[in-house]
Amino acid sequence: MMMGKIRIGLWLLVGLAALAGLVIALRPMPADAPIASSGSLIEIGGPFTLTGTDGKPFSSERLAGKPFALFFGFTSCPDVCPTTLARLTRLRTELGKSDESFAIVLVSVDAERDSPAAMARYAGLFGTPVIALTGSAAAIEQVKKQYGVFSEKVAQVGADYNVDHTATVFLIDRAGKFAATISPSEGDAAALAKLERLID
Amino acid sequence: MKAAIFLLAATLLTACQAEPAPLVTVSESTVIALPSSAAVYFTWINSGGRDRLLSVAAEGVGRASLHETSMDGDIMRMRAIDGGIEIPARGRVRLSANAKHVMIQDLARPLATGSSVRLTLRFERQGEVAINAPVGGPR
Numbered sequence: 475m476m477m478g479k480i481r482i483g484l485w486l487l488v489g490l491a492a493l494a495g496l497v498i499a500l501r502p503m504p505a506d507a508p509i510a511s512s513g514s515l516i517e518i519g520g521p522f523t524l525t526g527t528d529g530k531p532f533s534s535e536r537l538a539g540k541p542f543a544l545f546f547g548f549t550s551c552p553d554v555c556p557t558t559l560a561r562l563t564r565l566r567t568e569l570g571k572s573d574e575s576f577a578i579v580l581v582s583v584d585a586e587r588d589s590p591a592a593m594a595r596y597a598g599l600f601g602t603p604v605i606a607l608t609g610s611a612a613a614i615e616q617v618k619k620q621y622g623v624f625s626e627k628v629a630q631v632g633a634d635y636n637v638d639h640t641a642t643v644f645l646i647d648r649a650g651k652f653a654a655t656i657s658p659s660e661g662d663a664a665a666l667a668k669l670e671r672l673i674d
Numbered sequence: 675m676k677a678a679i680f681l682l683a684a685t686l687l688t689a690c691q692a693e694p695a696p697l698v699t700v701s702e703s704t705v706i707a708l709p710s711s712a713a714v715y716f717t718w719i720n721s722g723g724r725d726r727l728l729s730v731a732a733e734g735v736g737r738a739s740l741h742e743t744s745m746d747g748d749i750m751r752m753r754a755i756d757g758g759i760e761i762p763a764r765g766r767v768r769l770s771a772n773a774k775h776v777m778i779q780d781l782a783r784p785l786a787t788g789s790s791v792r793l794t795l796r797f798e799r800q801g802e803v804a805i806n807a808p809v810g811g812p813r
Binding site: 556557 | 706708709710711712713737739741743745746748749750751752753754771772775777778779780811812813
């Protein structure tokens with residue numbers, strides 16, 4: 475009888491401990507906390523090699539020591555992609571810092587249509603430096619994987635297609651570490667605060 | 675007799691309730707020109723009865739169609755709109771970035787900033803409305 479009560483008590487303790495663990499695991503993260511930090515299982519970002527607008531390999535080592543904002547898109551995208559890039563260039567101006575304060579990097583999710591020349595024409599529309607990168611389907615897939623980015627071709631009328639894709643902007647600090655994200659739905663004030671922390 | 679009176683009353687009621695004609699005006703139109711495609715945004719005010727934008731044509735410019743961008747979590751999805759876009763009586767619709775918009779593909783020639791594009795909007799009730807939309811860069 476006594477042993478039975480002790481056993482029930484012990485199980486209750488185990489249950490409470492499990493519940494406490496769950497509460498800790500599910501607690502909301504502070505708004506500016508990185509999604510992943512060094513040492514965690516999921517590391518966002520990391521070195522990559524893609525193709526620059528000159529058709530030559532572009533290694534992420536060229537961005538070493540410089541913060542950058544990285545966005546995935548494609549040049550046939552007339553809506554979200556240019557809006558996001560134009561917003562980043564506008565925010566960079568609003569920070570009152572030079573174009574050198576942080577780099578804006580566009581990675582294509584459309585290896586099939588986005589040649590280096592197409593990327594160059596697209597990047598040239600923003601009146602400010604934008605590093606536009608493309609590459610082989612395999613190279614792009616690798617970078618997408620590093621950033622946990624989704625993209626998918628969606629057939630349209632005729633032979634045309636759109637590409638649905640993750641529209642998050644990834645902010646990488648000057649040490650090459652993932653710092654924060656900016657989502658399309660986020661207000662300019664929050665985005666500016668994140669960019670200010672990034673270039674601080 | 676009763677049936678005839680009922681029929682007359684129903685007819686009169688229907689006539690009184692007949693929907694007023696739509697009166698659509700389009701303003702704030704802008705074309706965001708990219709090397710291989712373009713997006714068109716505009717505001718559309720209706721001071722009459724309900725109507726529906728069925729399609730858009732950009733003759734000599736490219737293949738225009740109605741599209742909608744929506745967010746599915748952090749994923750941007752874009753789809754062609756089937757069945758047009760409804761505007762309620764005395765309503766206002768804004769076609770804008772990251773929402774419903776007109777997309778022009780297969781551009782016949784690059785669109786120069788500062789030029790304008792003639793578009794024909796085809797409405798279900800009002801018929802065709804032509805607009806000249808100024809071309810600008812991404813913003």
